[in-house]
Amino acid sequence: MTLTDLSLGETGIIQKIEADTALSNRLRELGLLDGMAVRMVKMAPFKGPVEIKVRHSYLSIRWNDAQSILLKS
Amino acid sequence: MKYHFGSSSAKGGHDGDRWVALVGNPNCGKTAIFNLLTGLNQKVSNYPGITVEKKEGLARTDHGDFRLLDLPGTYSLSPESFDEEIVSEQIDQWARGMAPPSVIISVVDATNLGRNLYLTSQLQDLNIPIVIALNMMDRLEENYHIDYEKLAKEMGVAAVVPLSAKLNEGLPQLKSEVIHAFIDNHDIADSPPWMDSEMVSKYASTTHDGYASSRFGLAQSMRDQNKSGMNNGDHEAVLRYRWIDDILSRVTRREVETPLAPSRSEKWDKVLTHQWGGPIIFVSILYFIFQSIFTWATVPMDWIQLGMDNFSTFVVDKMSDGMLRDILVEGIIGGVGAIVIFLPQILILSFFLTLLEDTGYMARVAFMLDKGMTKMGLHGKSVLPLMSGYACAIPGIMSTRNIDSWKERLVTILILPLMSCSARLPVYTLLIGAFIPSITVGGYFNLQGLTLVLMYFLGTAVALILAKVFSRWIGEKSSSSFIIELPPYRVPIPKSVLRHVFIRGKLFLVNAGKVIMAISIVLWFLASFPKVDSPNSEINPIHHSYAGKIGHAMEPVIRPLGFDWKIGIGLLTSFAAREVMVSTMATIYNVEDAGEETVNLKEAMRADVHPETGAPTYTPLVALALMVFYVFAAQCMATFAIVRQETNSWKWPMFMVVYMTALAYFGAMAVYQGGKLLGYS
């Protein structure tokens, strides 16, 4: 399951990030590490960006990029 | 090897004196702290060769002064955007011993310690003493406790100073800790504490030469490998966060651990970024801003007009007849005065823009609009530059630097000057005020305000359509992502907002002072000479002046747009800056009138009639065509100079001049000729 499978308000644990190097490096630097808990806060309509909460901060990530974040099922 | 910094001020920095760098994540309050530390002792310049704002200031303390440099906000030393590249390149130079600061102030948002300390820990590798400015203390939850001294000790920084830029608390302590750090001998380990000995020997072999700090070299070596994708399982971010989280677990205490609990901002966002409600609110806010520019500004504008009138009467009374008086009254006071009157509107516009940015609302707008912007070939982060374009294209173009894809950044730059900037406001205001009746339409809307909104809308709509066209035409697939932080909603710091508005107003006036005064004087000469000896009462001498001749020569080209020779001169002078149009018209009418007082431009234009037919020279239709011309026209040379620098080629600015001029000419022609066909005159 990926980040975009979370419904609004649901929390998941990051299993791993399967994105290209630049994107996964950036996500890691912002604190999205394996084992971190994330909560789905908001989804913009028409598969626009999603807003998640991780480590006390709110991040916005595009739908496609969010799909490369795999969660523990 | 141990490093001692007692003497680092000798090699440190500009001119051998000690100076301090301010580094931090975006939105951590860096600007606010910079302002508090330096007061009015600051200057904004550009980095050599590139148009990135470099803010420097002088901080005064009882124990001596130090110079302060503010760097753009960044999350880490692995840059994604041009903005971040500036910071990482600068820091790389310091690591190589090139003019490093004596002390770094690492500004940290206390409400988001882990993520903010990531950058701090990267800075530590430089072996430069670091003072952590723990900002936003006023926003810290009550159940959260931080042991500052222990944090400083465990991290290995010179000091941790809790403060609040908003309440102006803790700044004296910050200054004295910086002074302390100058003279303290600071011992720093020569390898990062989060690397084990195995890693140290592994990455030592791939470390580049030339780093003054071996610790930075080691970390950079791992960063480079991470970047190329061959990380062998070691990951800088993973290791650093593990180290930071471990320290935080020992120096912070939370009575209830709730890292994912909804914040107050999240509740606000239920409404403000609601799927459908959000965009409606955004459009309403924009509409409100533009209406208020028109309604609120009229009172101070009347004052300025009155002041100018009195001033020129005063000058006329006090000075004796002669050319000097004519230049002063007709050229300078008439020309500059016609511009200064728009100061209130510019201040109101930049006030609202600053407010939207500082409250954190702009990030939400970017979030809401990212999908739509992507569809148009732009980027969620294009929204702020485009909106700044309403104030001035130049800061707008410069703020595209944080868009992480070159193509989308370029498209944003190409269309940005179509956003009606505040220099066009004087032109719109003059024409609307003179020719559009102030009546209520649709029971609710003021026709003047509506016309103004329409001009902004026209520019914006065409800009978005062209973005799509240009994006197709450039081809090249984009590789951007849109990872931004949505900062909590904050009440802006009034002083910060006012300072920003003040700086904008000052720039506008300085411009009015220099460019516009020079042009007004030159124009006055062109419009006043050669003098006709016996002016016959029918034909005004200005027709025979140099300016008149130039304008008349242009007339055949601009006649199809409904413009006469006076507007022609205005269009020419507008190449320097758009608002010069207004001062040009003012100077021409003042010279033409040649009376004792400066003329009221609005009334003069309304009263202007064709010398032969007696029909009004300017009609609402001509005014409309002229406004449409200004919506599109490429007129501000400074803009294209900036585009040249930001795109590093003449190709793009030239392209912009061509497409914008074509749009302006044919757009205005369509309005005028179309209007005539419909039976308007």
Ligand SMILES: Nc1nc2c(ncn2[C@@H]2O[C@H](COP(=O)(O)OP(=O)(O)O)[C@@H](O)[C@H]2O)c(=O)[nH]1
């Ligand atoms: N509550 C609170 N807000 C602050 C503080 N410092 C800055 N801010 C606000 O945080 C926002 C971002 O600040 P700014 O100085 O522009 O951050 P920068 O992006 O790091 O330069 C602005 O709205 C400031 O008014 C603080 O200590 N407390």
